[in-house]
Amino acid sequence: MVDIKIVQYIGGLSRLHIENDKASGFAKNLEDILQYAQKLDTLDVSNVKPTSHVLNVENVFRDDVVTPSLTQEEALAFAIEKHNGHYKVPKVIE
Amino acid sequence: MNVYDQTAHQILAGIKSGVITKEKAASEVLGRLRAVNARTNAIIRHVDQVSFVQDGECPIPIVLKDNICVTGSLTTCGSKILEGFRPPYSACVVEKLLASGAGIVGTANMDEFAFGSSTETSAYGAAHNPWDLERVPGGSSGGSAAAVAAGEAVWALGTDTGGSIRQPASFCGVVGMKPTYGRVSRYGLIAFGSSLDQIGPFTKDVADNALLLKIIAGFDGRDSTSVNIPVPDYTQSLVKDVKGLTFGIPKEYFIDGIEPDVEFAVKEAIEVLKKAGAKIVPVSLPYTEYAVAVYYIVATAEASSNLARFDGVEYGLRRTPGALRKTPIIDMYEETRAQGFGDEAKRRIMLGTYVLSAGYYDAYYLKAQKVRTLIKQDFDRAFTACDAILSPTAPTTAFRIGEKTADPLSMYLSDIFTIPANLAGIPAISIPCGFDKKKLPVGLQIMAKPFAEETLLRVAYAYEQLTPWHKERASL
Numbered sequence: 261m262v263d264i265k266i267v268q269y270i271g272g273l274s275r276l277h278i279e280n281d282k283a284s285g286f287a288k289n290l291e292d293i294l295q296y297a298q299k300l301d302t303l304d305v306s307n308v309k310p311t312s313h314v315l316n317v318e319n320v321f322r323d324d325v326v327t328p329s330l331t332q333e334e335a336l337a338f339a340i341e342k343h344n345g346h347y348k349v350p351k352v353i354e
Numbered sequence: 355m356n357v358y359d360q361t362a363h364q365i366l367a368g369i370k371s372g373v374i375t376k377e378k379a380a381s382e383v384l385g386r387l388r389a390v391n392a393r394t395n396a397i398i399r400h401v402d403q404v405s406f407v408q409d410g411e412c413p414i415p416i417v418l419k420d421n422i423c424v425t426g427s428l429t430t431c432g433s434k435i436l437e438g439f440r441p442p443y444s445a446c447v448v449e450k451l452l453a454s455g456a457g458i459v460g461t462a463n464m465d466e467f468a469f470g471s472s473t474e475t476s477a478y479g480a481a482h483n484p485w486d487l488e489r490v491p492g493g494s495s496g497g498s499a500a501a502v503a504a505g506e507a508v509w510a511l512g513t514d515t516g517g518s519i520r521q522p523a524s525f526c527g528v529v530g531m532k533p534t535y536g537r538v539s540r541y542g543l544i545a546f547g548s549s550l551d552q553i554g555p556f557t558k559d560v561a562d563n564a565l566l567l568k569i570i571a572g573f574d575g576r577d578s579t580s581v582n583i584p585v586p587d588y589t590q591s592l593v594k595d596v597k598g599l600t601f602g603i604p605k606e607y608f609i610d611g612i613e614p615d616v617e618f619a620v621k622e623a624i625e626v627l628k629k630a631g632a633k634i635v636p637v638s639l640p641y642t643e644y645a646v647a648v649y650y651i652v653a654t655a656e657a658s659s660n661l662a663r664f665d666g667v668e669y670g671l672r673r674t675p676g677a678l679r680k681t682p683i684i685d686m687y688e689e690t691r692a693q694g695f696g697d698e699a700k701r702r703i704m705l706g707t708y709v710l711s712a713g714y715y716d717a718y719y720l721k722a723q724k725v726r727t728l729i730k731q732d733f734d735r736a737f738t739a740c741d742a743i744l745s746p747t748a749p750t751t752a753f754r755i756g757e758k759t760a761d762p763l764s765m766y767l768s769d770i771f772t773i774p775a776n777l778a779g780i781p782a783i784s785i786p787c788g789f790d791k792k793k794l795p796v797g798l799q800i801m802a803k804p805f806a807e808e809t810l811l812r813v814a815y816a817y818e819q820l821t822p823w824h825k826e827r828a829s830l
Contacts, residue, residue, distance in 0.1 A: 267704065274658065274707045275665065276700055277675070277688035289701055290708065292763050297647045300721050303728070310723030311730055312549060313579075314535050314779025315804065320578040334442045340672045347668050350682035 262291040357382035358505030359827050362414045362562045365508060369413070376413035379508075380404035380457050383415040387459065387506040390830045393487055396500035397507075398478040399428060400460030410455025412569065417462045417507040419498050422553070423542040424448050424458065431544050432464040432476040435694025436670040445542025446577065447511060447553055447570045454569045459507050463497030466696045467661065468518055468546045470494050471768045472758065475698040480755055483525060484828035485794055489752040492522030495556070499526040502556045503828050509566050510556040515547045516649050517748075517772025519554045520784035524747035524797025527786045527826065529563045529814070530556045532772075534804045535779035536581035539574030545660040547653040548579075550776040559824045560785065560815040564588035567807060583805065591811040594819045596630050601813070602637030602740035607771055612749040619788035619796040620746045626820050627744070627813070635740055639732040642774060644725050649773045650766055651709050651722035658706025661699070666690030701762060730778040737803045742813055745771055747784040747797035775801050783810045786823035795823075 264283040267290065271278035278286065332345050341348040357365065357379050368374040384404060391397050397417060406413050418424065421431045423441035430436040444452075451458075463481040465473050473481040473496025481496045483489040484504040491500035495512030499522035502510050512519040514532035523530025531554045538553045545551060555566035568589065573582040603624060608617060628634050665687045666672035671694040674686050695703070709718035736743060748768060758765040775782040780801055787798035798817070802809040818824050 262708075266708075270704045270708050270711070273711060274700075274703050275662075275684070275687040275691055276695070276703065277679070277692040278700075279692075282697075286701060286704065289762050290705055293650060293705060293766075294708075294718075296763055297651055297718065297722075300644060300647050300725055303644065303725060305721060305724035305728070308724040308727050310720055311726040312723060314549070314730065314777075315579075315581065317536070317579070317581065322575045330442050337442060338438070338440050338669050340666065340669060349667055350674065350686050352681075352683045 262287045262294065356505070358386035360508070361558045362412065362508050362565060365414065366412065376406060380415045380459070383505065383508060384459060390504050391506060393482060393830065394484055394500050394504050394506070395479055395481045396463055396491070396497045396504060397460045398463045398497065401458065404457040404459055406455060406457045407452045408455060410453060412565065413455040413457060414508050415459045416451060416456045416509040416511065417460050417498060417501050418448065418458060419495050419510070419512045420461045420464050421468060421513060421544040422448060422511060423544070428461070429544070432466045432478060433694065433696070433699065434477045434671060435664045435691070439670045441542070443542060446539035446574045448542065450570055462495070462501050462510055465494035465496070466699050467657070468494035468513060468515055469657070469698045469702050471517070471521060471765050473497060474755065474759055475696055477696060482755070483752045484830055485527060486752065486792070488754055489794070490525065490755055492525035492752065494518040496522045498556045499523050499528055499530065502526070502528045502558060504830055505827070509562065511553055511570070512556055513543060513551055513553050514776065515550045515653060516776050517769040519556065520772050520782060520797065520799060521748050521769060523556060523784040525752040525795065527795030527823070527828070528556055528558055529560055529783065529785050529824070530554065531563055531567060531783040531807070531810065532775060532781060533567065533571065533807055534781045536579050537781070537805065537807065538570050539572070539577040539580045541574050541576040547656040548660065549656060550653060560811060560818045561589070561592055563783070564592055564811045586808055588807060588811055591808040592815045593812050594816050596627055596632040596813060596816045599742070599813065600633040600635055600740045601627060602635055602736050602743045604637050604639045604642070604736070604743055604745060606639050606642035607745035612746060613751065613790065615790035616746050616750060616796050620798055623787040623798045623817060624744055627817060630816060630820060637736040637740055637743060639736060639774065641725065641728045641732050645729055645774045645777060646766055646770055648722045648725045648729065648777060650705070651718050652726060654702045654706035655710050655719050656706070658703045658710065661703055664691065664694065670694065698762070726777050729774055733778045733780055741802065742809055743801040745799045745801070747771060747799040751790045751792070751794035751796060771799060780804055781807050781810055783814050785814045785818060787821070788823055
């Protein structure tokens with residue numbers, strides 16, 4: 261059963277601050293969808309291989325050659341905050 | 355006929371014969387956009403004047419869904435979290451379009467991060483269906499579909515992860531194709547579900563769809579899922595002949611809950627093709643009923659991972675709470691994402707995080723991937739007995755704005771007939787096949803084997819030549 265506590269825990273894992281007044285609504289939505297997903301439990305898939313890629317394509321590599329790419333200036337042109345050619349963020353280490 | 359009601363091949367013929375210039379055609383379309391967009395909200399940004407950056411054979415005015423990057427132009431995925439984002443590079447499809455001579459008119463509205471089936475979750479407000487402004491245009495590429503239906507663009511690009519091109523094409527009475535997974539490069543597309551996403555064309559008719567697909571398809575070394583096989587000349591598939599072809603009708607797509615008018619129109623369409631010489635056979639896709647459950651596990655898992663990059667560090671929105679909650683950097687991530695994402699995005703990120711989290715991975719995610727194999731095998735088996743599968747695109751015509759927003763699960767179930775093609779990676783197209791009693795368009799879905807877009811176009815073209823539906827325009 262998905263409750264407010266689980267929503268707050270998943271919110272934390274997802275780096276989403278969930279306001280308390282919204283948590284119960286999300287809990288109900290998630291519970292409904294997960295209940296619906298339980299219809300998969302009626303199938304025996306113990307001998308079925310999982311599909312993560314629909315085409316039989318593997319080990320796609322390109323030649324290891326240097327081609328023009330964005331300059332530091334272009335990459336940072338729309339940065340929220342920058343300092344000395346880097347993105348700047350709030351303090352990470354005290 | 356008004357220029358904005360014309361197809362690209364009509365406009366191109368006009369340009370060739372000197373009846374009109376590309377600049378004049380573009381300004382007529384832009385004029386139409388200015389006249390009607392306040393009512394449709396199909397376009398969220400547009401140019402003041404269409405510029406044709408390169409000379410090419412197809413100088414057609416086009417709109418792009420808001421998740422396709424254009425260098426220096428605002429690209430926001432219908433979300434507040436990408437407020438002010440201007441990509442430093444263009445998508446592969448944009449490079450190809452500009453090289454073909456196309457002119458970008460504007461950016462089409464969409465469900466936030468393509469999470470939706472109605473274009474109601476957009477941070478820019480809901481888009482409206484040109485056939486009935488009280489109704490949704492479908493989603494998530496609802497702005498692209500509505501723009502083409504209303505004449506605000508001649509062409510549009512959309513993306514389809516679980517039906518987001520075909521369902522809005524059906525609701526708006528236009529042609530929309532989801533190509534085979536790997537057929538069109540996704541370089542420069544903001545990702546949602548990476549094992550499912552595909553870019554595809556919206557047009558007023560099938561001939562235009564072939565033309566636009568030919569421009570955007572092809573291998574691109576910058577997208578590792580792009581497949582390196584030659585692009586056929588899709589316009590050669592526009593043949594009015596279905597003799598010798600066998601079409602499968604899956605009983606699992608004609609179920610309770612499908613509107614009688616939709617079922618009637620689709621069955622009439624099957625009759626038209628039968629009379630034209632096609633062989634019709636029943637086929638079974640027994641795992642269809644599990645597709646929605648598989649999809650909302652796989653797609654949300656992939657989305658939760660793809661959307662982790664929107665954290666306020668590099669671009670877009672950054673917010674910090676008033677008082678310290680955890681640490682300054684974690685507070686910044688959590689507050690930016692709380693304020694930047696809408697409720698449906700949060701719901702899907704949390705669902706995806708949940709099904710991938712320790713203790714639940716095997717029960718949900720791995721199990722869904724296994725059932726996905728069964729769904730894919732359904733199609734492999736069916737295509738040994740037929741060349742294409744015919745079905746309704748959606749179980750209903752366009753629903754009312756607000757009708758399904760309170761119940762996410764009922765919204766998800768509106769994609770029941772389109773999701774399987776994404777899970778199997780096969781190409782599928784939706785074409786107009788009639789109207790219901792309220793004069794809302796109905797769509798016929800045609801599905802084929804991987805890389806059999808030529809079959810889709812041939813069947814769609816033959817049907818279109820035998821019926822009047824593609825000539826109808828919404829009155830606005």
